[in-house]
Amino acid sequence: MGIGEGGHGGQAPGAGQVAGVEEARDAGQALRPSSEGAARGPVFAISRVRPETWVRVAAVTAVLAFALFAVPVILSLYYVDAMTQVAIYSIVALGLGVLVGRVGLYSLGQAAVLALGAWTAARLLFATSLPFPVVLLAAGAITMVLGTVIGLPALRLSGLYLALITLMLAGAITVVLSTVNFPNGGHGFLGYNGNLIHIPPIRRPSLAGSDAAYYRYAVVVAALMFLLVLWHVRTRPGRAWAAIRQSEPAALAAGINTTRYKLWAWALASFVTGVAGGLLAGSAHFLYSIDFPIQNSITLLAVVLVAGAFSLWGAIVAGLLLQLLPALFQNWGVSSDWITILFGVGVLQVLTTAPRGLADQVPKDLRRLGRLLSGATRRAAPSRTGTT
DSSP states (O other): OOTTOOSOTTSOHHHHHHHHHHHHHHHHGGGSOOHHHHHHSSOOOGGGSOHHHHHHHHHHHHHHHIIIIIHHHHSOHHHHHHHHHHHHHHHHHHHHHIIIIIIOOOOSOHHHHHHHHHHHHHHHHHHOOOOHHHHHHHHHHHHHHHHHHHTGGGGTOOHHHHHHHHHHHHHHHHHHHHHHOOOOSOSTTTOOOTTOSSOOOOOOOGGGOSHHHHHHHHHHHHHHHHHHHHHHHTSHHHHHHHHHHHOHHHHHHTTOOHHHHHHHHHHHHHHHHHHHHHHHHHHHSSOOGGGSOTHHHHHHHHHHHHHOTTSHHHHHHHHIIIIIHHHHHHHHTOOTHHHHHHHHHHHHHHHHTOTTOHHHHHHHHHHHHHHHHHHHHHHHHHHHHHHO
16 A cells, blocks of 8 residues: 555445455465464464565575675675664664554654663663663663653554654654763763763673674664564554554454554564664764754654665665665765755655655566566567578
8 A cells, every 4th residue: 555545445444454454464374374283283384385485585584694794794894884874774764664654653753762772772781781682672671661652642643643743752852862961971860971081982792892793783683673573564463553554443343452553563663763772872882962863753754765664675775775875975975965855856756656665666667677678688589580
């Protein structure tokens, strides 16, 4: 369903809900155990998995292996650091994609949720000696609670009104963070000391002290977050979200607890964004409130729409657009103002010709181009044979 589309026009109220449920059910059918397997035990119906699924698994495995082992070797430290940011912001885009693409909730506050996760992780890393994975989970859990509170207006609002209220809440969070500042190793609850001359850096995990090792650490954590979201999408929450996105009244009529599943989506999006904030704290070493301007929330939503909010691949494309593209422009000496222009053109293109984003449109265009080239080659072959 494209951006801004509603239900199914003149269908009965239950038809939109049925379509949404069937859409998510088809996506998760391959991972559901068969009735015979359920009787014998936890045996999954491997034979029912489509060949396309194995191709996708192989492609994902190849991409992950390339990212883990090849990228740190072939790229300079400048681009390794940029790819670390790509992994982190892919998680942020993943969380926003859950809200926008799966449930149809438009939020302009995810950048502020990222700042909350970074603040929480930095405070825990300075105040405790907890292992880094535990800090990431704690930052995700605390941010999940705070983000769910931010998402409470989603129970009554939608569309532009929800976007505006989340933007105002993000502005309030930004003001608070600029007032209390980020922790820098000081004492007290806030952990900030303005008199410190030598500010200690935020620590990283012991096994990922170097930039290349931390990049691999961020990629592994990002892969785990993607698996977490994929599990939700392929199971009951994903089917409920699809029904709510198609038609919330029809979902209510079908007995779906829309309040519960909306808050579930906000909690999941806030959790993964909080984990991304913890990774960002370890990557940056030093955090300041100016690193999280309010306009980042608007840019983030725009880029997620351009990349593809309805696809998990779209989150990776969004991370590349948000972090790798500015790094390339900076290295080439091109003004960063052009990036804003490109994003604006991209949003216009998505709204007019590619409602499912680049992650969906580019493969279609490539397949169409391949068919055209293949047809031209077949037509040219007989002509060459006739001339000889």
